[in-house]
Amino acid sequence: MEIQSVKQRFGVIGNSPLLNRAIDIAIQVAPTDLTVLISGESGTGKEVFPKVIHQASSRKHGHYIAVNCGAIPEGTIDSELFGHEKGSFTGAHEARKGYFEVADGGTIFLDEVAELPLSTQVRLLRVLETGEFFKVGSSKVVKTNVRVVAASNVDIPKAIEKGKFRQDLFYRLNSVPIYVPPLRERKDDIHLLFRKFSSDFAEKYRMPPLQLTDDAIRVLNNYYWPGNIRQLKNITEQISIIEQEKLIDGITLGRYLPATPGTGLPVLYNKQEEESISERELLYKVLFDMKRDMTELKKIVLDIIDRGDTHLDLEQTKALLVKEPGTDLMKPDQSFIDKLKITQPTPHDLEDIDDYDSSEVIEESLSLTDKEHEMISKALEKHRGKRKNAAQELGISERTLYRKIKEYKIK
Numbered sequence: 058m059e060i061q062s063v064k065q066r067f068g069v070i071g072n073s074p075l076l077n078r079a080i081d082i083a084i085q086v087a088p089t090d091l092t093v094l095i096s097g098e099s100g101t102g103k104e105v106f107p108k109v110i111h112q113a114s115s116r117k118h119g120h121y122i123a124v125n126c127g128a129i130p131e132g133t134i135d136s137e138l139f140g141h142e143k144g145s146f147t148g149a150h151e152a153r154k155g156y157f158e159v160a161d162g163g164t165i166f167l168d169e170v171a172e173l174p175l176s177t178q179v180r181l182l183r184v185l186e187t188g189e190f191f192k193v194g195s196s197k198v199v200k201t202n203v204r205v206v207a208a209s210n211v212d213i214p215k216a217i218e219k220g221k222f223r224q225d226l227f228y229r230l231n232s233v234p235i236y237v238p239p240l241r242e243r244k245d246d247i248h249l250l251f252r253k254f255s256s257d258f259a260e261k262y263r264m265p266p267l268q269l270t271d272d273a274i275r276v277l278n279n280y281y282w283p284g285n286i287r288q289l290k291n292i293t294e295q296i297s298i299i300e301q302e303k304l305i306d307g308i309t310l311g312r313y314l315p316a317t318p319g320t321g322l323p324v325l326y327n328k329q330e331e332e333s334i335s336e337r338e339l340l341y342k343v344l345f346d347m348k349r350d351m352t353e354l355k356k357i358v359l360d361i362i363d364r365g366d367t368h369l370d371l372e373q374t375k376a377l378l379v380k381e382p383g384t385d386l387m388k389p390d391q392s393f394i395d396k397l398k399i400t401q402p403t404p405h406d407l408e409d410i411d412d413y414d415s416s417e418v419i420e421e422s423l424s425l426t427d428k429e430h431e432m433i434s435k436a437l438e439k440h441r442g443k444r445k446n447a448a449q450e451l452g453i454s455e456r457t458l459y460r461k462i463k464e465y466k467i468k
Contacts, residue, residue: 058084058113066112067105070253073243079106079235086233087113092185094170094230095208097237100287106235107166107206116204119163122156127172131456134177136193145194155192157184161201170207170230171216174460175223182226205230240282240289247278250286254293265303267296272307280314344428430465433458437467 060080063069069080086093087110095103104123111121129137136146140155156165167173173181184190185205189198207230216222240247251269259266269277282288292313296305432451440446448458461467 070250071246073246075238079237082235083109091232092230093206093233095235098239099210100285101237102286103208103237111164116163120160121164122160123166125168127169131174139190141193142195157201160203164204167207171209171211178223178226185229240285244278254290258294258297268304270306273305273310276307276310
């Protein structure tokens with residue numbers, strides 16, 4: 058197969074060198090049985106390449122099964138992939154074949170492979186290395202001859218560093234890597250894709266196709282396109298339906314493009330910017346603010362001791378730490394800090410501080426892991442072990458909570 062014939066057969070549009078390189082690699086590796094790992098951002102069209110590989114291989118008459126690993130619950134993923142025996146778990150009323158058994162002699166595409174649980178990753182590694190697996194609830198070895206093509210929009214080396222993906226599985230899957238470029242790396246193809254989508258929607262909705270002015274083409278090419286081809290297609294459909302005038306200028310097009318960092322676009326209409334802070338960034342901010350406040354407080358206390366100023370009345374002591382509004386966090390009260398700087402002591406106040414220099418200052422742990430472990434434990438205790446309620450309290454999914462409980466070995 059040639060690159061041009063592949064484009065025509067599978068509806069691939071574009072002449073970018075990076076895109077042509079990806080297609081060429083797919084064609085070259087197809088006749089072999091090597092595993093392939095396809096990487097690229099969401100919406101770039103990664104799902105086309107496993108089909109190219111399958112149809113250009115000797116397995117083209119066998120089954121082709123595409124599995125979205127991120128869409129299958131963690132508790133059933135092993136059963137879906139490898140099958141199960143009757144009675145192996147609640148609801149298993151009869152034996153079932155898994156995808157690896159059904160696709161014997163064909164190709165299986167594992168989309169979003171980085172979403173697989175670690176236990177399933179171990180099973181997958183065994184299949185790739187030996188062609189053998191066990192059904193859930195069975196001790197009988199099942200053999201299969203399957204070509205595996207995987208894809209992910211996650212940076213897997215970073216996932217390995219975080220302990221979320223097995224390094225040996227990555228090397229086994231990554232026998233042949235294929236990189237699918239985002240739209241911003243193939244700008245000459247953006248207008249071609251827009252015209253194709255516009256023509257398709259004009260035929261679908263029985264209306265004239267859209268046309269772009271020169272400034273609209275510049276806006277189209279300079280936009281960041283975080284959703285890539287999927288986003289471009291959706292926006293083209295919106296404009297086709299909503300706009301009565303089919304000649305689209307830059308200002309009109311800009312109204313349909315969400316503000317995105319790196320677009321290089323001027324502000325075409327007023328829009329209030331909302332600051333988006335991830336949970337991790339927020340936790341970092343809170344912890345560093347607490348550490349800064351405590352460091353400031355210790356400096357003041359040490360300064361008081363150096364000057365012999367140790368007179369603290371009861372009301373001032375109570376005011377030492379106050380609650381941060383809307384949280385359970387404590388912080389030094391500024392008015393009390395100001396009082397500490399001017400309060401004068403009596404000699405009697407120095408009697409109990411002779412051993413201060415040898416005392417140990419214990420700081421609260423700033424580990425994110427410790428904080429996460431503590432919050433999960435408290436939520437489970439509060440809801441008496443009910444994971445659904447605890448997950449809602451924490452603002453995470455039950456699947457994520459279940460994984461965290463196993464990861465931290467929380468009873």
